[in-house]
Amino acid sequence: MNLRTSRRGALKLASVAMAGVLLSGCGLSSGGSIPLAVEPGSIQRIPELEGVTITVGSKNFTEQIVLGYIAQFALSAAGADVRDLSAIVGSSTARHALENDEIDILWEYTGTSWISYNGNPDPIPDARAQFEAVRQQDLQRHGIAWTAIDYNVDNTYAFAVNQDAARRLGVTKLSDIPRIVAEHPEDATFCVDTEFANRNDGFPGVQQEYGFTVDQSKIKVLTEGSIYQATADGTCTFGEVFTTDGRIQALNLKVLADDRSFFPRYNIGITTRAELLARYPQLTSVFEPVSAKLTNEELLRLNAQVDVAGRDPAEVARDWMVEQGLVTLPGSAR
Template identity: 55%
Template sequence: MTPHLPAAARRPLRSLVALIAVAALVFGAAACGLQSGGALPLPVKPGSITVQPDLEGQTITVGSKDFTEQVILGYILGFSLAAAGANVRDLTNIQGSNSARDAMAAGQVDVTIEYTGTGWINYLGNEQPIPDSTKQFEAVRDADLAKNGIVWIDPAPMDNTYALAVNQENAAKTGVKTLSDYAALVKKDPATATTCVETEFRSRQDGFPGMAAKYGFDPAQVRMQILQTGIIYQAVANGNCVFGEVFTTDGRIKALNLNVLEDDKQFFPHYNAAVTMRSDVNEQFPSIAKVMAPVMAKLTSEQISELNRQVDVDGREPADVARDWLVENGFVKV
């Protein structure tokens, strides 16, 4: 979903590796490009996660996209598998959903944590989400396995969906509380509805174009600014953008006292996080599901929001935050 620049900037070498890898996929360069991921930045020892015979000493490449939550989830996945005995290659921080997905399909990445809404809309090409989160997961799981040989397991309760947000002053000034209110404002007075979004949201069917169609307004009427998502939160808080794209589990929403507009027509899909891997990886390493099930079950929206806040507000490293959370919950030891 959305990139977080500070986390990426702190990992120039890995970012370079990821960008080289993406270029290799796009331009058909040697497939080995993505295999140059490094070791995990911090050590872990088994806790409640114990060494599994099928994972012990085996090399597994863990990937993630390039925004804060995804990098944290990538490290949670990587540290968990390392505690189970795997030799984990760290290929977190791949730029963009499609590049991360292509890396898995090409065999460059073995396992990631992905979102059900992204799978259903972006990868499988469906236009309408399924309102029930369990049924949405089951539909993605079954369709992606049948069509692409991708296995989905261990869905988490956390649900990181898209939203629009506004600061307190502009909420009072415009009276906008819901996306229906926002649509009415766009139609009546588009000059007052300046909206900041990132590039991917602007073009995704489960993003701004689909939302505009659902709520009945012309997206061309909107005064739109394209920003990196890490900048959007502060821009909305400062009033430089009246409205801005946010993610509902982002810790900056609470930290900056932003109001999230109610999706009163329930357009945005559920984005429950789940472990994904190719079917050959699942067959070779059946213990991944066993190892990750209790970890994923702990990942509520509140939990991941707090972890995101520690990175985006407190300035901590995603790897430190991920490992500390696993230690606090007894999954690993240091």
């Protein structure tokens, strides 16, 4: 089962263009035009990209859709003719679209490629070593190149507690959990989704790595989206979360440190076909300034604007690009 696809529930994406919808028996649609216009900012026109048609894809969850639009606006500012293929259903489908020339650009996560696409059962704890291993395997096995890797973004698994539990139990890190299991068994309750409950890099692995065991009655299996509210309400003490999900801030949850670096690294980078990057190496200079400004904190804020405030992902992405000075609005003085 795909790591990233199964982790995401229904989203407030009614305003997202239907370009990413699968067409039965026909593969993917050809994509629509970029939804909002931008002009160059710190990202300037690049002569080699002027008029080059580049299709940007994204998977069908909030963070990916926002990142996809960020990539579109960056390319548009650089002069490319951008096509929008947002919200492709399923990580494997998005990856196949990249490999089969249906899309040209896709933000990807190192852990997803390492485990899901390359079939490696054991993640590499060190982020840079994990990226280098992914980069080599993707290039050699699939002809996929990575560029503009961002070590400041790691959308990995985590456990969170509400602020009352954090104060009352004195928990700040995962290695505190064995103490809670031993001294406060009534508080040793966990909310997780179906996949996480059974994966080796999920709850079984957490228990083994951190040295605790809980009875099945202490584990509540919920849909991913409901875990955040259940943790905030105290239905469970420990809730499985993803570290850049905007609901963490909205519900004032405290994320526990993975102090033994158990969870896989999910750093983001731009993936494209190796032949395309060789033809247009300028793509790296388009995306590196974007990656330099993206952090977990920034993505938490952007994701919350969509999932909590209900804003349109394309507007959220464009406004962030303008705020960072990467692009400007049409007609604005520079």
